[in-house]
Amino acid sequence: MSRKSSDNDYSLRSMSNLMGERRKKVNDDGERSLIKAPSNASINSQAVAVPANEAASTGDLEREARKQFQQDVTPAFVYVLAAFSALGGFLFGYDTGVISGAMLLLKREMNLSALWQEVLISSTVAAAALSALAGGFLNGVFGRRVCILLASFIFTAGGIVLSAAPNKEVLLVGRLIVGLGLGIASMTVPVYIAEASPPHLRGQLVTVNTLFITGGQFTASIIDGAFSYLRHDGWRYMLGLSVVPAVLQFVGFLFLPESPRWLIQKGLTQKARRVLSQIRGNQNIDEEYDSIKNSIEEEEKDCGGAGPVIWRMLTYPPTRRALLVGCGLQMFQQLSGINTVMYYGATILQMSGVRDVKLAIWLAGVTAFTNFLFTLLGVWLVERVGRRKLTLGSIIGTCLSLSLLAIGFLLSAHNTPLLSPSTPLTPPWSTPPATDTCCVSRVSSTEKAAWGRCSNSTQLRVHTYWAYNYCPTSYSWVVLLGLVLYLAFFAPGMGPMPWTINSEIYPLWARSTGNACSAGVNWTFNFLVSITFLHVAQYLTYYGAFFLYSILALLGFFFIYGCLPETKGRRLEEIESLFDNQLCSCGATDSDEDRQVEYIRVKGSNYHLSDNDASDVE
Numbered sequence: 001m002s003r004k005s006s007d008n009d010y011s012l013r014s015m016s017n018l019m020g021e022r023r024k025k026v027n028d029d030g031e032r033s034l035i036k037a038p039s040n041a042s043i044n045s046q047a048v049a050v051p052a053n054e055a056a057s058t059g060d061l062e063r064e065a066r067k068q069f070q071q072d073v074t075p076a077f078v079y080v081l082a083a084f085s086a087l088g089g090f091l092f093g094y095d096t097g098v099i100s101g102a103m104l105l106l107k108r109e110m111n112l113s114a115l116w117q118e119v120l121i122s123s124t125v126a127a128a129a130l131s132a133l134a135g136g137f138l139n140g141v142f143g144r145r146v147c148i149l150l151a152s153f154i155f156t157a158g159g160i161v162l163s164a165a166p167n168k169e170v171l172l173v174g175r176l177i178v179g180l181g182l183g184i185a186s187m188t189v190p191v192y193i194a195e196a197s198p199p200h201l202r203g204q205l206v207t208v209n210t211l212f213i214t215g216g217q218f219t220a221s222i223i224d225g226a227f228s229y230l231r232h233d234g235w236r237y238m239l240g241l242s243v244v245p246a247v248l249q250f251v252g253f254l255f256l257p258e259s260p261r262w263l264i265q266k267g268l269t270q271k272a273r274r275v276l277s278q279i280r281g282n283q284n285i286d287e288e289y290d291s292i293k294n295s296i297e298e299e300e301k302d303c304g305g306a307g308p309v310i311w312r313m314l315t316y317p318p319t320r321r322a323l324l325v326g327c328g329l330q331m332f333q334q335l336s337g338i339n340t341v342m343y344y345g346a347t348i349l350q351m352s353g354v355r356d357v358k359l360a361i362w363l364a365g366v367t368a369f370t371n372f373l374f375t376l377l378g379v380w381l382v383e384r385v386g387r388r389k390l391t392l393g394s395i396i397g398t399c400l401s402l403s404l405l406a407i408g409f410l411l412s413a414h415n416t417p418l419l420s421p422s423t424p425l426t427p428p429w430s431t432p433p434a435t436d437t438c439c440v441s442r443v444s445s446t447e448k449a450a451w452g453r454c455s456n457s458t459q460l461r462v463h464t465y466w467a468y469n470y471c472p473t474s475y476s477w478v479v480l481l482g483l484v485l486y487l488a489f490f491a492p493g494m495g496p497m498p499w500t501i502n503s504e505i506y507p508l509w510a511r512s513t514g515n516a517c518s519a520g521v522n523w524t525f526n527f528l529v530s531i532t533f534l535h536v537a538q539y540l541t542y543y544g545a546f547f548l549y550s551i552l553a554l555l556g557f558f559f560i561y562g563c564l565p566e567t568k569g570r571r572l573e574e575i576e577s578l579f580d581n582q583l584c585s586c587g588a589t590d591s592d593e594d595r596q597v598e599y600i601r602v603k604g605s606n607y608h609l610s611d612n613d614a615s616d617v618e
């Protein structure tokens, strides 16, 4: 009986549903309980104890289970629920993406200094970091649904303030409000979706949330492009339009249920059963309900120490390890430099030959679209290849393409064409390059081209760097290739997996706090990387900066290789056990991934029939 693991999950799951039905029937008849499906074991390694007189019927059972599985369709309700939740992801992407285009109009209309521009952009990210941390407490006390309602309310309020802002101070208030919503939404939505999804769809549905993030970033770039033609007040529409998805989500969530897991944790068992039946359609919910309830009871026994949740997490080895993995993943996601590419993508693309300034806004859209497209690939891959392999493949590809990007910048900087002083500073160049290299003076302005051979003068070498946007280069295709490869590798794995994995690696009692901490780490490193990028590029040069991100991505690879276990197909209640061993032994689970395991009734006990242990079978 050798099957692919996913088939295995389905049939065992259906089989245990079926067993639940039988158990009920038998109990109703007053007979002894024939079949017991343990609630806390791995699905892949689920022990099914079948009494001897029933062993022969296991084949029938399985056949029946398969038949039933074919009729078991995941109810559309789960998809509706995931889509409404993922609007939080859309707003995350929209609000972080829309500001770059809006800023081009704002700085002209409000006469914004560079400092104000930086403050308006980064205040949102900083506020998100703080509110993500606070979101852990809110989630635990008020539940996921209330937090999502709160986040969409905050997004709506922020959108209204931004679109009506009479001056830059009010704009700042609006950006801070939006940031508060972002932090709460970014940590709550993945948890809510993970808790409501059936295990075989969980990875895909949580990854859809990141698809909505990148979709939001892409939509933002289209809206930016469209309203950039409206020279007066165009930014009001750009910033204000976020109100539409926010209101949609708020109204939707008035009708959507609370997470059944949170309800059980709070002792609201009847309500939890109702919600579970609603989201599982025609399936039997007894097993899932029992499993959640048992694991909550066990958790209370195991780690019922006193003190705040974060303290209990840090002093209990499995949750401490999970927290380290979760925060590490989020940190390396940001250290791989995604937001330098997202925020400065247009500048990088300008180098590849398209020099029309008016196209700059639309070019950012190309980058955002590529990110979106390849996140779609991640949704498709996550349940096929699993989280671990997807993340590892993604980060190694990210590391290599960052190096290629750096090599592109290096080649451009070291093969500068010679330009005559009469060559216009603004491209396109009609006159053939003649005598000198063009550089940009950091002292006067990073935006203006200056003349002089960088290599000949210490003064110039210290204070100047290669002006990618101004100077012609025949190596821009290397940069373009590096950029496309970067997004193609990053978007399916390193983009969504940190969010997906964090939504599933913590036991229920630690889930909101764990996600709050890891989302806080994500926003903090997002803030640090994006605020330092231009300075790092100045001090280390562009190629130095991208080599640095490449090295950081390589460190991330080793971290993930050593520490990240596979969580695919497991019930949320089982995942904690993956962190029972030393952190760096997690990688060892890799080899077990495809092992087919069956439990059958042998000589009165549950024997483990594995590929290499087929003896002793009755």
Ligand SMILES: O[C@H]1[C@H](O)[C@@H](O)[C@H](O)[C@@H](O)[C@H]1O
Pocket: 096, 210, 213, 214, 217, 333, 338, 339, 342, 371, 494, 495, 496, 522, 526
């Ligand atoms: O997973 C998302 C996604 O990859 C976005 O494109 C990026 O802007 C975010 O910072 C990240 O958390």
